[in-house]
Amino acid sequence: MFPQPKRAEARLVLRDRVRDQPAYAxxxxxxxxxxxxxxxxxALETLVERHAPGVRRxxxxxxxxxxxxxxxxxxxxxxxxxxxxQFRGEARFQTxxxxxxxxxxxxxGERQRRRRHQPLDQAAEFASDEIPQEAAEWRDQRxxxxxxxxxxxxxxxxxxxxxxxxxxxxxxxxxxxxxxxxTVKCHAHRGRARMRRALxxxxxxxxx
Numbered sequence: 001m002f003p004q005p006k007r008a009e010a011r012l013v014l015r016d017r018v019r020d021q022p023a024y025a026x027x028x029x030x031x032x033x034x035x036x037x038x039x040x041x042x043a044l045e046t047l048v049e050r051h052a053p054g055v056r057r058x059x060x061x062x063x064x065x066x067x068x069x070x071x072x073x074x075x076x077x078x079x080x081x082x083x084x085x086q087f088r089g090e091a092r093f094q095t096x097x098x099x100x101x102x103x104x105x106x107x108x109g110e111r112q113r114r115r116r117h118q119p120l121d122q123a124a125e126f127a128s129d130e131i132p133q134e135a136a137e138w139r140d141q142r143x144x145x146x147x148x149x150x151x152x153x154x155x156x157x158x159x160x161x162x163x164x165x166x167x168x169x170x171x172x173x174x175x176x177x178x179x180x181x182x183t184v185k186c187h188a189h190r191g192r193a194r195m196r197r198a199l200x201x202x203x204x205x206x207x208x
Contacts (some may be wrong), residue, residue, distance in 0.1 A: 025050075029093035036084045044084060048077055051094075055101050057165045062105040064146035069105075076104040094166055095176055148198040156191035163188055 024032070024046045035043035055076050059069040079100055087096050149157055155177070162168045162176065170188075174181045 030089060033084065033087050033089070033093050037087065044081060047084075047093075048080060051080075051097055052077060054094075054166050055097070058098065058101050058161060059105055061149060061161060061165055062102065062146065063109060068108060072101070072105045072108045075108065076101040079104060092176065094168070098161070098166065148195055151198065152191050152194060153187075156187045156194070159184055159187040160191045160195075 024042055027035075027043070027046070029047065029050075032043040032047050036047060052073075056070070056073040059073040059076065060066070063069040063072055076097075080097065083100070087093065149160075152160070158177065159173055162173045163170070168176070170181050170184050174184045177184065
């Protein structure tokens with residue numbers, strides 16, 4: 001007679017797995033990354049779940065189209081899983097991930113720009129579909145926001161992304177960028193001021 005599956009042992013394994021989840025959630029990014037590089041699947045899964053919202057916010061800041069941003073976020077998270085071995089621990093994990101997402105958005109943006117400049121006979125296939133007015137306006141707003149972000153200086157843009165998207169403290173940003181906290185705050189203030197001015201609606205001409 002063949003031995004039956006040991007259900008009790010299976011239940012114990014499942015219970016231990018559930019019990020370990022809070023422990024993994026309490027580990028730092030660095031510890032999780034080291035474990036993930038060693039083949040710990042749960043450590044890698046925890047990293048993905050922890051940073052997925054920030055990756056999506058960052059992609060939304062860098063790309064004007066919502067669908068492009070979502071595609072870039074998914075692609076960046078997939079790269080996180082396949083390239084975790086490239087993380088050397090010389091910088092914060094969040095900074096390494098920021099570069100990964102930024103490069104992914106840049107590459108996807110280049111691909112999208114090439115598609116928009118394809119021959120007219122190919123583009124005509126897509127032009128026949130009417131875009132609802134609300135969706136078109138939302139797309140234009142996101143494109144305007146992305147253009148405003150690109151108009152900032154490199155330091156202003158990076159500070160705003162690290163502060164408002166990745167939610168780092170001013171002290172953490174100063175450490176990451178190698179500059180005084182006061183300089184970081186200055187970049188954030190000037191960047192936000194420029195964004196406010198750029199996003200303000202144009203004043204209407206006075207009626208004659």
